[in-house]
Amino acid sequence: MTLHVRDATRADYPAVAAVMQAADPRRPVTAELLEVSAQKVRSSPRGLHLHQWVAERGGEVVGFAGVAQWAGAHHPDRYHAVITVPPGHARRGVGTALAGAVRAHLEARGAREVRAAAAEDQPHAVAFLIGRGFREVSREVDHVLTLDAHPEPDRARLPDGLRLVALPDFIVAQGRTAALEAFRATFNAARADEPRTVPAAPYTAEEIEEYLAHPLCLPEGMLLAVTGAGEVAGLTELWLDPAEPARLHTGLTGTARAWRGRGVATALKRAALEVARARGTREIWTQNDLTNAPMLAVNARLGFRPQPALIQFRLGEIGPADVEATYDE
Known part of the structure; x- marks a missing residue:
């Protein structure tokens, strides 16, 4: 049957989610999340770009591709690409056809750097990117803790001068504007100091509101170490899983520079x-x-165990001499 590549629409998201789930069951996704993510990009005041395609054969969606710009790593000439083909349709020209659509689109936009990722235990996906000129720039590793197979750790003990509080309670105590500004300051500082190959664009106040309004955000899992003056010395985040109610994901864990090396992150992770x-x-x-x-x-001490790495790739490069495009009030 003839393969047809066309622009994706919202109506395709259930089929796209099924394709992505089949291609990588460890990273579940839903149609709702696809829609939320797309709306987040399209509504950003940074003017972010998004374009998506599906590949169809005999009326069945057999592949998905997309290019997007991310607020947290924004430069007007940097794009993030994904091409996903489920195992049952691999090596039948689907990925090649989608890659052609992506390449033509990015060339027309004058892209200077393209980011993509592939799991190390999916060698065909790794080879697909390398064969198109991408080179590895970093590796990110999932770590998993099975709670019922691991003894409960010691209770969290923060350094003197700090107290543990969930973000909703912090907002009640400090007022929403002051609380979220304190959260944002440490959030941005922690992201800026994380190992990364793309400089972290600081989140604006509006983007923090949007971040915390995500349907997978678990408010009581947003834990802070705060000072008596209402400053956030450290934070850790728990997020819901889109498919498995008994699974949670850790988001950002970070400590304000003045409090590092004092066990704040470990105490927050224990909490x-x-x-x-x-x-x-x-x-x-x-x-x-x-x-x-x-x-x-920290994760090793708590009993987390590593999984296969997600390899980050890059095609082209926006060098450090380039001024990063950021948006702030």
């Missing part, structure tokens, strides 16, 4: 485990760059 156990959570997943030695050590 997050207590929240997860109280919810009846079976597994917690977290992801870290392989060069993030301090956080890898």
Whole structure:
């Protein structure tokens, strides 16, 4: 049957989610999440770009591709690409056809750098990117903690001068504007200091509101270490899984520079485990760059075990001499 590549629409998202789930069951996605993500890009005041395609054969969606710009790594000439083909349709020209559509689109837009990723245990996907000129720039590793197979850790102990508070309670105590500004300051500082191959664009106040309104955000899992003056010394995040109610994901864990090296991150991660156990959570997943030695050590102490790495690739490059395009008030 003839293969047809066309622009994707919202009506395609259920089929696209099924394709993505079949291609990588470890990273579940739903039609709702696809729609939320697309709307987030399209509504951004940074003027971010998004374009998506599906490949059809005999009326069946057999592949998906997309290019997008991300607020957290924004430069007007940098794009992130994904091409997904489920195993039952692999090596039948689907990926090649989608790659052609992506390449033509990015060339027309004058893209200077394209990012993509492939799991290390999917050699065909790795070879697909390398064969098109992409080169590896970093590796991120999922770590999993199975709670019922691991003894409960010691309770969280923060340094003197800090107290543990969930973000919703912090907002009540400080007022929404002050609380979210304190959260944003440490959030942006932690992201800026994470090992990464793309400079972190700081989140604006509006983007933090949008970030916390995500349907997978778990408010009681947004845990903060705060000072008596209302400053956020550290934070960790728990997020819901789109498909498995008994699984949670760790988002950002970070400490303000003045409080580093004092056990704040470890105490916060321990507190997050207590929240997860109280919810009846079976597994917690977290992801870290392989060069993030301090956080890898924290996770190892808590019993997290590594999974196959997600390899980050780059085609072209926006060098450090380029001024990063950021947006702030």
